[in-house]
Amino acid sequence: MNADLITATAFAANTLRFPAHAIASLAGTSFKHEHLPAITADGPQRGFFEVHAENYMGAGGPPHRILEQIRRDNPVSLHGVCMSIGGPQPLDRAHLERFRSLVERYEPALVSEHLAWSTHQTTFFNDLLPLPYTKDSLARVCDHIDEVQAAIGRPILLENPSTYVTFSESTMSETGFIRSIARRTGCGLLLDVNNVFVSATNHGFSALDYLADFPLADVGEIHLAGHAEQSDDEGDLLLIDSHDGPVADAVWKLYDIVIARRGPIPTLVEWDSNIPDWPILRAEAIAAQAILDRYASIISRNQNHAAA
Structure with missing residues (x-):
């Protein structure tokens, strides 16, 4: 982190509007407005909520009043979906400013975006599109990330x-x-x-090999979600990252492997369509929390044995 980011982060830490809730080793869920009555009825709970930044880029109104209520009592992860960090054109300055304002307004515990692109000139696509992995695209993505991090005063x-x-x-x-x-x-x-898991299935590579080569030391959050099964034009299995159902058993197994290697880190269960009742979504987060707690306990026992 450069000196300007450190200064901005230190300043923000001294001027917090909301409680600085801990998020380490916690499991959370996507926040959906329809779940608010059930969440409120449950009272204080262990976990966190993630919101999509673009849903809160208006100046005020009910969405912000609800998010302020959630943020007072819980850590929040702010997840951007439309920055188009992987796109060939410059970042949208107005969008970046709205994103920066949300970070300042809600002081999220985590801030994230996608390695993808979704705009071309004045056209906005309702999708997260892939990019080629070349030196040119690497330089462009890095420039865009530097711009975002400088704007918000913290790493993403x-x-x-x-x-x-x-x-x-x-x-x-x-x-x-x-x-x-x-x-x-x-x-x-x-x-x-x-x-x-979706990409490994679609392209025929090993998810385990991918994870073995992934820089796990840099991971600050994990996402889990459901996917849908379809067939491509040749009749082969095609998985779609649909976020419309429970986490698949195979994904739970991969998650267990990751936590065993990396240790407990914040984990978010995404469920963005065919949204279930709150207890069903909450149960997915509880399942993730059980895995996090199991490995936290193992680490604690090992440390105690080493110190004895």
Whole structure:
């Protein structure tokens, strides 16, 4: 982190509007407005909530009143989906300013964006599109991340994508590309385990090999989600990162492997369509928390044995 980011972060720490809730080793869920009555009825709980930045870029109104209520009592992760960090054109300055204002307004425990692009000139696509892994795209992504981090005064976490096509012009692996980004920019990483499983299935590579080569030391948050099964034009299995159901057993197994290697870190269960009742979504987070707690206990026992 450069000196300007350190200064800005230190200043923010002394002028907090909200309680500085701890988020380490906690599991959380996507926040949906329809769950607010049930969340409120449950009272204080262990965990955190993630919100999509673009849903709160208006100046005020009910969304902000609700988010302020949630933020007073819980840590919040702010997740951007439209920055188009992987795009060929300059970042949208107005969008970046709105993003910066949200970070300042809500003091999220974690801030993240996607390794993807979603705009071309004046056209905005409702998708997170892949990019070739080349020296040119690496330089462009790093420049964009530097710009975002300078604007918000803190590092971001960059999420690995789920992909359905690859590029013949790519000259490096996805894990190598991501490792280079983290090294050049000082950003952290958001490891989406479901995205790893989806891409591995679609492209026929090993999810375990991918995770073995992923820079786990830079991971500051994990995402889990459900996916949908379809068939491609040749009748082969095609997975879609749909966020519309429970986390699959295979993804839970990969997650367990990651936590065993990396240790407990904040984990978010995404569920963005076909949204279930709150107890169902909450149960997914409780399952993740059980895995985090199990490995936290193992680490604690090992440390106690080493100190004895």
